[in-house]
Amino acid sequence: MLRNDYPGQVCSIARSLEVIGERWTLLIVRDVMNGRRRFDELQKGLGVARNVLSARLQRLVEEDILERRAYQQGPERHEYFLTEKGLDLWPALVALLAWGDRHSPNPDGPPMLIVHKECGGAVSDRGICESCGKLLHARDARPVPGPGLESTGGKAEAVAAR
Amino acid sequence: MLRNDYPGQVCSIARSLEVIGERWTLLIVRDVMNGRRRFDELQKGLGVARNVLSARLQRLVEEDILERRAYQQGPERHEYFLTEKGLDLWPALVALLAWGDRHSPNPDGPPMLIVHKECGGAVSDRGICESCGKLLHARDARPVPGPGLESTGGKAEAVAAR
């Protein structure tokens, strides 16, 4: 997205998209959710331009979706963490993931799966554990590499689970 | 979004966003889901530029998210309908709506609510009826104007429920 406002729209979907509808933003959130926390790590993982990443991170911190914490002094270095508001985007990400898997599937199967931490069950498009039936939240699940991961050379190795 | 591809990303979220992550696209899908089907109706409702709307509709038809049907000959006129693939975006839209309502609420309450057609119950962020507990799909629910609709003059009157 270019401009991030949808003038005249009185709708919560439009308001959500004003914040997270910009190009790269949702992928940044996904990566932070998957344990990437540092600038270069995000930049290399996504292949996004550095100035754009910088702008997005700033916006996400302003919007209280990410929190920026210093992890070292000297040359100050920061890590980005999801706030509760950011973690609450999990159902939307899960829905998009499921939609992509269903309607433009990888020939080898999905590249990423989401599983329930507690019981290891697969997570449905609604964020419900298909094994134990519980309604899950971001902290209850973690991503695992799926069978379709190899397709581009497996550059995207599994990142640390939160 | 500008370009609609995220090179190097092996992820279903990224692949979903390549299609529906462009500016306006998801709002167009939302409007069609809410019963707007014609070019001018969409254009006036959204305030999007006509050339952009034209490009988005074409892309959505190519991607099999919308279907274009002639409803009159003479000067051919068309309407746009959601395919099954398009209807399957409903959980993602519901999740985004719920996120917007929760984290950047209207002072007067949400401008739009989604209710279960069968029992009239409110629909949760996971697309589950809070009254009868059923897991819903696009056809099971309809939007109704919420208490926060008046905020900008009520320009967006309720559209026909599907």
Place this chain on the structure above:
DNA sequence: TGAGTGAGTTGCTTGACGCAACCTTGTGTG
């Protein structure tokens, strides 16, 4: 001393978006 790293910032170019005008086929109105 020199190379390397993390986290950006700056400057330039390209291209998507917003806007207004135009086009086409038909219907209604005086």
Place this chain on the structure above:
DNA sequence: CACACAAGGTTGCGTCAAGCAACTCACTCA
């Protein structure tokens, strides 16, 4: 008959965001 109007676009132009590469800055390590 002439003219206006409508629906559903297409075309042209200017602006502003994205992509890319180069640069900075403060430190670390060999």
